[in-house]
Amino acid sequence: MASENGRTRKPIAVTLLMAEPAAVVDPGDAEAAAKLFKALSDPVRIRLLSLVRYSPGGEACFCDLAEEFDMPQPSLSHHLRVLVSAGILDRERRGTWSWYTVVPEPLETLESLLRSGGPLADRPARLSGTARQ
Numbered sequence: 001m002a003s004e005n006g007r008t009r010k011p012i013a014v015t016l017l018m019a020e021p022a023a024v025v026d027p028g029d030a031e032a033a034a035k036l037f038k039a040l041s042d043p044v045r046i047r048l049l050s051l052v053r054y055s056p057g058g059e060a061c062f063c064d065l066a067e068e069f070d071m072p073q074p075s076l077s078h079h080l081r082v083l084v085s086a087g088i089l090d091r092e093r094r095g096t097w098s099w100y101t102v103v104p105e106p107l108e109t110l111e112s113l114l115r116s117g118g119p120l121a122d123r124p125a126r127l128s129g130t131a132r133q
Helices: 027-039 042-052 064-067 073-085 104-112
Strands: 059-061 089-094 099-101
Touching: 027 059, 027 073, 027 104, 042 059, 042 064, 042 073, 042 099, 059 064, 064 073, 064 099, 073 089, 073 099
Parallel strands: none
Antiparallel strands: 059 099, 089 099
16 A cells, blocks of 8 residues: 555555457447347247258248248238348248248347357456446
């Protein structure tokens, strides 16, 4: 402890920013990620994405997807439209049926945010003796 004018000064705890500025998500990327997270925020859509991704040939027909869900056709169409609008799935019309494929780039964007070392996955190191907020 340092002394000044005969008084003892106590050390002051200092909190340092542990993330590199480049690791902070910029506003444009945050908005794009929020759109993707919102599109995937429904269990039906998560399941649809999984079914399309692991379908033979990497594509699935609406007719095959409809067999997996006990819901009206308009409801299933709505969920698929949300995924297509978000850019997660691509749709191709073939005759009277729609065929869906996964677009890899949006999922890679989410992976880069959530992977170890990404801006949303790691936490700053806690300093001993500091209060939790």
